[in-house]
Amino acid sequence: MLAEHQEYVAACEKLEEIVQHVTDNTLERYAMRTLPRHKIGPLEEHLLICSDCRNRLEAEIDIATALHVVATKVREDEGRENGIVARATGVGHQR
Ligand SMILES: [Zn+2]
Numbered sequence: 001m002l003a004e005h006q007e008y009v010a011a012c013e014k015l016e017e018i019v020q021h022v023t024d025n026t027l028e029r030y031a032m033r034t035l036p037r038h039k040i041g042p043l044e045e046h047l048l049i050c051s052d053c054r055n056r057l058e059a060e061i062d063i064a065t066a067l068h069v070v071a072t073k074v075r076e077d078e079g080r081e082n083g084i085v086a087r088a089t090g091v092g093h094q095r
Contacts (some may be wrong), residue, residue, distance in 0.1 A: 021052065022043055022046055022053045027040065027060045028064070030057065031057060031062045
């Protein structure tokens with residue numbers, strides 16, 4: 001039983017290594033849609049399992065959206081981009 005517990009702890013530590021929290025800088029770039037494509041996949045995977053980072057992202061998106069609206073008003077690819085963000089945060093696509 002002790003061995004099982006140790007295995008469990010080791011597994012958790014390993015998971016934490018893999019699942020590093022997203023940095024503020026990365027979240028900000030993701031919210032601003034300037035994050036390189038190859039970094040988006042791992043980030044979205046992390047967001048799926050980490051509510052902390054989802055909450056942080058939502059705060060970033062609020063800021064980014066406000067800036068985005070002011071800066072560009074209307075953009076053709078708005079719908080597509082919003083789809084990506086909505087998928088990552090669960091905003092707008094719940095049930
Ligand atoms: Zn996280």
